[in-house]
C-alpha cells in the first residue's frame with residue numbers, strides 16, 4: 576500500500592446486501608472504488624452488531640485492493656491478530672475504546688497492518704498528538720458510530736482542519752466516515768481529508784445485478800471532492 580493524498584473513495588459494505596458480500600465487493604471495485612471499508616460492530620462499544628474476522632476472511636478473496644477494517648469494538652487488543660490474519664490492510668481502532676491506545680497501535684503495526692485511529696464526534700483533535708509517529712490513518716467520525724445513513728455532523732470539519740495542521744508533512748491519511756455524499760465530500764476534502772468512506776451514498780439505487788448506479792455514485796462523490804482542487 577503506497578501513500579498519496581489523492582482522493583480515495585471507500586464504500587462501506589454496511590450499506591451492501593449482507594447476503595451477498597463477495598459479489599458486492601467485486602461490484603464496487605469494478606465500479607471504481609479505491610478501498611473497501613468494512614465496519615465491525617460489537618453491540619457493546621456501539622449499539623449495533625455486524626460481523627467478525629471470519630466474515631472478513633471470507634470476503635478477502637473478493638477484494639483486489641485495500642481492505643479497510645473499522646473496528647467499533649472494545650476491547651480491541653485480543654482481536655487484532657485475527658483481523659490481520661483475515662487479510663485486513665488497514666485496521667482502525669477507536670481512541671475511546673480503551674485506555675492503552677499506544678499498545679493497540681503497536682499491536683496493529685506489529686501484526687503487519689497499517690494502523691488507523693478513529694475519533695468519535697465528541698473527541699478533540701488533540702487526542703492524536705502523541706500517536707502521530709504510530710498511525711497511518713486518522714478517521715474522523717462525522718456521525719456517531721453504529722449505523723449507516725445518519726446525518727453528517729458539520730462541526731467535525733473544523734476538526735479535520737486541526738488534524739491537517741497537526742499532521743504536517745507526515746504520511747498520514749485523514750479519513751472521513753459518516754454521511755459523506757456529493758454535498759459534504761467537497762467540504763471535508765477542502766478541509767484536508769483524502770479518504771472518503773461512503774455507505775448509503777454509494778449503494779443507493781444499485782444492486783449486484785444492476786451495479787451501474789454504484790459507479791455513477793462513486794464518480795459523483797469523487798468529482799465533487801476533487802472539484803476543490805480544480
Ligand SMILES: O=C(CO)[C@H](O)[C@H](O)COP(=O)(O)O
Pocket residue numbers: 587589590612614645647718719720721722723724725752753754755772773774775776
Ligand atoms: O462506521 C460507520 C458507522 O459507524 C460507517 O462506515 C458509516 O456510517 C458509513 O455509512 P454512511 O455513509 O451511510 O453514513
Ligand SMILES: [Fe+2]
Pocket residue numbers: 587612613614645752772
Ligand atoms: Fe466505518
